[in-house]
Amino acid sequence: MEVTRSNFKDNLNKVYEAIEESDFLAIDGEFSGISDGPSVSALTNGFDTPEERYQKLKKHSMDFLLFQFGLCTFKYDHTEEKYIMKSFNFYIFPKPFNRSSPDVKFVCQSSSIDFLANQGFDFNKVFRNGIPYLNQEEERQLREQYDEKRSQANGAGSLSYISPNATKCPVTIPEDQKKFIEKVVEQIEDLLKNEENESLELEPCTGLVSEITHLLKKKNLFWPYRIGGVIKKKKLFTWERYIVISKVNEEERKRREQQKQAKEQEELNDAVGFSRVIHAIANSGKLVIGHNMLLDVMHTIHQFYCPLPDVSNLLTAISRLIHQNIFEDLAKLAFFRFNLFSYYFVSRLLDTKLMASTQPFKEIINNTSLAELEKRLKEVPFSSPKVESADGFPSYDTASEQLHEAGYDAYITGLCFISMANFLGSFLSPPKNHVSARSKLIEPFFNKLFLMRVMDIPYLNLEGPDLQPKRDHVLHVTFPKEWKTSDLYQLFSAFGNIQVSWIDDTSAFVSLSKPEQVQIAVNTSRYAESYRIQTYAEYVEKKHEDKRAKRKCTEDSWKEMERKRLKTQCTSYVSQSRYYCVNSFTGTGTSTVGKRSMSPIQEETSSDDMEEEGQDPEYDQTDSCAESLPDGKKRAKKFKKIKTGQVPAGKSNVRAHVFLFCLELL
């Protein structure tokens, strides 16, 4: 279903209902561009850490507009053994709703626009009829504006009826006008006395509106009246302005005030617009599926919630605090908690590109691009899922590819997830044809977002520590900016095959095939003048030192900034914070930062594990209501038992401990 500004309000409840009843959701976004950085290669270094990649995307991709959002909800029908899907394709545009509303500027990247144009993307629909939205801060400001106006109207009264320019400055009435103004006051006094007269038309008085308003206010004569209807009359070549003053009785005033308030509330809702759909998704507790969804998630938070947090996950935030020995600074932790990525999504996320790139799929899926993946999953050993569109919803035909329409992409993503999830069921004994979105089998994929073109870290972890592979075969090389890749090959010609990952004009990572060569390379370069080689470990250590030094310098200004942000953010979030706090903290795993980790998926899909899972592969379907409101205990129980030598109970305890520890701090 195509949703624009014209039919958004009429269909919003349909959207809420579809989200509420679904087993899982698939989402996809189309943007006005991907990167305003210098080049793709600089943005996607093969040895980026997840944190670095996050920072790069935050810096270079957030000025684009997410202008089409696809949502496809999937609900399993157990009797018919098929999924019922409802797909929505939202067009989004930050249409300013009034003169004082934010005038959003966004960047377009020609190549992206051209790409979408070639796919038949309808830009007119976006710009003419896109659904508006506000982020949380804008919503708060707008609400405040309305509140302020209202309190003025309920207080001294008069101001709400004065024209917006009237109160800008105290008015000094020019000498030659004083007589005219005195006369106006007299006229109004007459109007007051005479019950029959309802309104008064002043003599032409261009430019004196504010003077008159001010004088009336001073004389306490203004309250029950309304200056309005400044009318213009044609007179020869020019126009003259008249002011009309009408009586308004108390009852009428109240009725108008109420009407106005109702209208204001509706205006506010209209202005928040599409953000309401995002809030519903984020608060639904449902599993949210996306394909290569890191950018989608980042854009969604940035555009509909608030500027992205400084760090991508909770543990990074906490470990930073520990590192800085400022754990006692409670305000700071509170700030971090508010700023956390996962804070915005109560719902869990699952990335089908990561899933397809992981065992057991990795071996049998060559190409994980969405279109190719969808084709591949129609063939053995996979099978196409049985999915039908709900009554009144249009169906997509996967044969007539409508790729890069967000709604269609979301739909395909959902299909891919179902096929892969069901495939996991074949490893159970007895095998299962249908694996639900609540199955333990897919939990290892939760809240891990695929990282493009990183050599040894498949995903960014939203709630646990990021993987830290040993990069003991990697060198960091700096050199003159004239150097090309060939110079690096030349330099390392003695070391056999190497791989070069450019960082910028004057530095690159070079990975050798044998870790034991690393020290030789560093040693031989000791006396070189034009270039410098250090190990990856040395490079990381140096970078951390630099950062610490820099952070120390800006500590004061930082504190100030946080104080401000806390002040604004706390107010709006305080009502929900308890609930989110529980979720954020229980979602995080151990604190085993620093070890070389493997993808947990690879460890977990051994047949042993699968059989263990098989005993209780799914939660009771009737549990779905409680499920949508996760709390610490339930999630702790559900948490995937990872083979790390700890017994599952111990694992839960660690989490519970971290959780309690944090609660104490707050």
Added chain:
Amino acid sequence: MEVTRSNFKDNLNKVYEAIEESDFLAIDGEFSGISDGPSVSALTNGFDTPEERYQKLKKHSMDFLLFQFGLCTFKYDHTEEKYIMKSFNFYIFPKPFNRSSPDVKFVCQSSSIDFLANQGFDFNKVFRNGIPYLNQEEERQLREQYDEKRSQANGAGSLSYISPNATKCPVTIPEDQKKFIEKVVEQIEDLLKNEENESLELEPCTGLVSEITHLLKKKNLFWPYRIGGVIKKKKLFTWERYIVISKVNEEERKRREQQKQAKEQEELNDAVGFSRVIHAIANSGKLVIGHNMLLDVMHTIHQFYCPLPDVSNLLTAISRLIHQNIFEDLAKLAFFRFNLFSYYFVSRLLDTKLMASTQPFKEIINNTSLAELEKRLKEVPFSSPKVESADGFPSYDTASEQLHEAGYDAYITGLCFISMANFLGSFLSPPKNHVSARSKLIEPFFNKLFLMRVMDIPYLNLEGPDLQPKRDHVLHVTFPKEWKTSDLYQLFSAFGNIQVSWIDDTSAFVSLSKPEQVQIAVNTSRYAESYRIQTYAEYVEKKHEDKRAKRKCTEDSWKEMERKRLKTQCTSYVSQSRYYCVNSFTGTGTSTVGKRSMSPIQEETSSDDMEEEGQDPEYDQTDSCAESLPDGKKRAKKFKKIKTGQVPAGKSNVRAHVFLFCLELL
């Protein structure tokens, strides 16, 4: 006529012809936004100097895209006493033409997009079918790329046929592959020997393309062959890649090379695209009309020529140089010459909004917005001009307003110009109904662009000194950022009526009604702690000092930058520089910077003047060919005699002197 990528090439000659035959042109642009600055009020301070306004627009408005360009040509038919017009509405979009071409990023401002959307603007036409363009630097780079490729092909030969990735780095062949590669070499040697065989299909060798290419090159075996047509064959679940090597004989090679060159030239032309129209307009020597055209002109230069010059006019540039005592630095002057605003437009510019805001129109035209102006000029004492569209060109109906379509706006602008020009003819004795675009009557308006919301300077002068009104009633006030306009009114309450022009959060200009109060205000503020008042003159002096100090600091880096820019710019402009040089310098007037000037128009439209003009109000129509190639002498003769106490002859001499002086310097 609507012109998009689809019909651009077919109609380009029609456009050229229309420009060539016209008496004058009208232009208009539509942009994706107006300002990315903090607020309109900060961008348009009432006491901006023209130079400051130019700098603000340069900084805050150039990241938007000019995506629709209207051109309307007007040709006067003396027999029928009517204008024949041809209007073109171009859709423009920087579609990347290949992988290495610039991927332009541009900003969109929601309010502007929304405004255009409400006017029915067709964004799909822009993004799907807009005409591409290149600026001069991009054109130069592309030309260089082609030249480089060609010279390689004509030299050692082989490289042009190698796949683009092949020469990235020297190749070390893995030990286990060496045998395979050796076999490939043998196969090729066989192919060489055997005249019957035309091509050779290697065994599957995924990923070895560059290795093989490299080896062949090393063995000097490669030249007459072509590695190409890497084909893929399906094999069970996967694809395999084969390399096909085909013989190419010398004759065939040359034919292909020529074909390729012709194709490249066409590609180059296609890539330069819409810039060719702009070049034709700028070089036509015709009068170019626009309404409120400063932004249009700036965007046009920025988008289709090069980044905007650092200063807006020649005299500012020279006076800066004098100020810095670096006149001897010839390279610098040459740099400035290349960078000058007026350099890009041989054609003269005329702004109808400025014209309508000046005597004798000022008194009888209330509203100078394009739509209102057009309506007003249909009524007495003006008269609608007789204008018909040329055969094969659609006509616009001014009754069914299509405002904000660039082609229509250009058309209306042309109509307004004709009406106003003809009105000037009524002051002649005997009165004339038709005043041509070459009439002396309109010369006072040449190359002066309207300045929005500047209180006392109506225009930015492209070729003479900018007006410098005495601002002896103006104060510059700095204060705490909490202050509002009302605080300023409070502060100056003793001084009667004041006007406040905000500069930023903590400063504003305050103009008093009486200049003699200025010193009192400054004196009384001497011991104030929270605010500071200085006269406008003091403020300007302080600013100049700061600038000079800053400039001193960055002198070295500046020299370096200029050296680089000179190097790149000289090469591409050198062929035309002589011609433009003459034009730029004769266009500039006196060096009477520093005096309080009035709008020259106001001085020149006295009836005396008009009668003087009446003797020779227009140039010989047959002169139009020479007219389109202005040279110093002719323009000097034509130059408007301004009443400044100097006799016209003396005036010309000053100009001639400046001109010769500059020529000497170059």
